[in-house]
Amino acid sequence: xKKILVACGTAVATSTVVAKKLEEALKARGFAVSIDQCKASxxxxxxxxxxxxxxxxxxxxxxxxxxxxTLSFLTGIGIDADIEKIAGFLK
Amino acid sequence: MKRELPxxxxxxxxxxxxxxxxxxxxxxxxxxGSHVKASFAEAAVAREKRSPTGLPFPDVAVALPHAxxxxxxxxxxxxxxxxxxxxxxxxxxxxxxxxxxxVVMPALTAKEQAAxxxxxxxxxxxxxxxxxxxxxxxxxxxxxxxxxxxA
Numbered sequence: 001x002k003k004i005l006v007a008c009g010t011a012v013a014t015s016t017v018v019a020k021k022l023e024e025a026l027k028a029r030g031f032a033v034s035i036d037q038c039k040a041s042x043x044x045x046x047x048x049x050x051x052x053x054x055x056x057x058x059x060x061x062x063x064x065x066x067x068x069x070t071l072s073f074l075t076g077i078g079i080d081a082d083i084e085k086i087a088g089f090l091k
Numbered sequence: 092m093k094r095e096l097p098x099x100x101x102x103x104x105x106x107x108x109x110x111x112x113x114x115x116x117x118x119x120x121x122x123x124g125s126h127v128k129a130s131f132a133e134a135a136v137a138r139e140k141r142s143p144t145g146l147p148f149p150d151v152a153v154a155l156p157h158a159x160x161x162x163x164x165x166x167x168x169x170x171x172x173x174x175x176x177x178x179x180x181x182x183x184x185x186x187x188x189x190x191x192x193x194v195v196m197p198a199l200t201a202k203e204q205a206a207x208x209x210x211x212x213x214x215x216x217x218x219x220x221x222x223x224x225x226x227x228x229x230x231x232x233x234x235x236x237x238x239x240x241x242a
Contacts, residue, residue: 009142014182015210040166046213071183075148 004035005046007055011039014056014072018073022054027085031090052089094215094239097166097199097208100225101125101238103231104171107194112179116156119169119196125165126229127198134158135196137189143180145189146216151226152189153216154179157209160201167198170234172226193225 006022008015015037026033038046040057047053047063054068066089074080102122109115113136120132135158144155156179177189195216199208216222224237 006159009183012207013213016207016210017213055183070181071146071181074182074217075146076217077147077149 002031002033002052003050004086005031005043005050005053005084006037007040007043007053007057007059008036008037009040011042014074018054018056020085021073021079024086026087029083029087031033031087033090034091040058052086054086095211096168096215096238097206097211098197100160100165100167101235102167102169103234103238104169105228105231106174107171108174108242109177112136112154112156112177112191115154115171115173115177115194116196119156119171119194122169122171123165123167123198126163126165128162131158131162131198132207134162139179143185145179145181145187145191147181147189147215148186148216148219148222150219151192151222152179153193153195153222154189154191155195155197155209155212155216157197157199160199160204163197163198163200166200166203166208167196169196170194170225170238171196172228172234185210189200193222 006015006019019035043059044061047065053062073081116135117132139156156195178190181187228234
């Protein structure tokens with residue numbers, strides 16, 4: 001199963017919303033994924049174990065893993081393009 | 092209409108006049124009254140500087156300033172429309188400045204925060220009809236009607 005790491009400043013609020021939306025959107029496209037949340041500051045040390053990193057804020061390195069930095073899962077602007085991009089990394 | 096809200100005490104401010112994000116936060120902290128400690132306003136101002144909360148929805152930018160649970164006495168929420176947009180910086184991209192028209196400021200204790208109270212507010216704000224109704228409301232009672240009773 002592909003693994004996605006969702007990061008935000010505190011790992012409490014925005015990443016919870018992003019993770020839920022992302023899971024629903026990918027499920028609807030037939031992707032079964034495992035999604036974890038973390039603080040943006042934890043990304044550099046955790047990224048290696050994941051296929052894609054999604055963050056609402058700046059992160060300081062992703063161990064070479066693809067990073068999607070976006071607020072689209074909160075605001076709706078550009079959400080379809082982001083889901084396509086993420087789905088592309090899961091194939 | 093029932094909505095899922097993390098708190099049962101909700102206050103409304105229609106057409107708040109303020110020049111800066113800090114002015115907005117201080118005014119709304121005052122509206123939260125005894126739900127928050129005296130330290131809440133400045134803690135929220137400092138947090139907004141450190142971690143801005145502006146979100147650029149397609150129709151209106153919304154800010155969700157807040158302070159840590161230790162500055163909160165009991166859970167509450169204040170929802171405000173601004174008379175004229177006020178500049179807040181964008182969540183995750185502090186260099187981006189947004190003209191914010193709606194402000195939602197929660198006072199959450201550790202209990203509601205653990206129960207993803209902020210996440211439920213963020214989910215609520217994704218409803219474009221709700222955002223429009225709150226912005227268009229001409230009275231605080233109309234804002235309350237738009238949000239509905241806590242579920």
